[in-house]
Amino acid sequence: MDENKVSVSRILIVDLMGLIADNHLCQLQVNLERAKLKKTAELPCSFENVDVLFYVLPKENQVDLTHLNKISKKSHMKIYLMTEEVSASFIPYLSFPFDGLFSLEFFYRNAQLVINTVYSTGPVLEPAMHHRLAFEIDRRRTVKKPIKQFILKNDKVEGLLKENEQKVLQLLLEGCSNQMIAQKLYFSPSTVSSTISSLLRKMDVQDRTQATVQAIRNGWVESLR
Template identity: 30%
Template sequence: MIRIMIVDDHKMVCEGLTRLMEFDKEVEVVETANDGYDCLNKIRKAKPDLILLDMNMPELNGIDLLKMLNQRKNRPKILVLTVHSEIEYLMKVLDLGVEGYILKDCGSKELLRAVHSVYHGERFIQPNLIPLLNSRLIAKDIDQEKIEALSKRELDVLKLVAVGHFNKDIAHLLRISERTVKNHLCNIFRKIDCDDRTQAAVFCIRNGIVSVHD
């Protein structure tokens, strides 16, 4: 029997998913939770094999909950059920170690197949997302090669450009001339294949060189 905990802030969603799981005699919903903190409070007693996890929740969202669950020994397997079809978001969640990722517009049979796959040790990603994910992973490898081609000083300049500093500010912060900053920028744009500062900033955010909060 697969013991499932459903974590979603919409009561109707939890009830609907619970009824769906009842059609599978090998699945039992042992608990539901309406946010991350509720999940943490109930998980020890519920002892689920698998958590069916929504990401957009109040109080403690899915990303923060995943980080906390990862600190636990022998955490349950995680199947993310979400509206987020963006590949960057998918990659971020996969980097946190989830075993499955499926969209809320999936069919009931596909969801149950995902539950069984994850429970039996397979990683499940919604099939229509896989080609986009593969393309992004290839692009990520190419980006990594570009980053490695940058010198330490060029990387310093790039980070400052990405967070909005102008050449004069960068020169002052790094104690170099504006002319040197311009030379560095020419080399940086060539190496990372960007045409302007905006593209360079996007490159940095996409690859985690800086965050949107920096």
């Protein structure tokens, strides 16, 4: 055995959905050499005789979180395996104490490396997942922040709305009344009214509220938080 390899004697794979084929299991056994590898389709009552446990995550929205709770309380080491690309549905699993999160394909190629890393440096995340998870976590954090201002993306409406109509739509997004728009743009009240009428007609909406909603739905607006 390579001197850089870690000797692990008892490895259990919990594969409730039967997602790991027998040929892959045989290859894992070859890669892990002397380790005692066992696969089960049921969640064990006891984990006392397990050094490393691999829990194969089924498809999105099918994972029984009670299983993960049970494992986190009784198993000293856990590695969760994903069957699909990382998505928002996997974020809740990060709250569990785990030693690794990988795709099955990654694990097939790097089984011994995974175990070595777990024993030497602790928690491991498949490299390809770092950016996606970081992006999703940041997106969720941002969504919770209140919106301070809606900004019209002028390049999105160029050629569709005239310059004055773009300025008026921006002020509608800010919640300005006709009088406020007139004051800010130095327009006469009649100019504001006619510009809004033209804007509503082009956007095929009935009022200013529908105009702001439609602008957001059309992707014309950037939200500043």
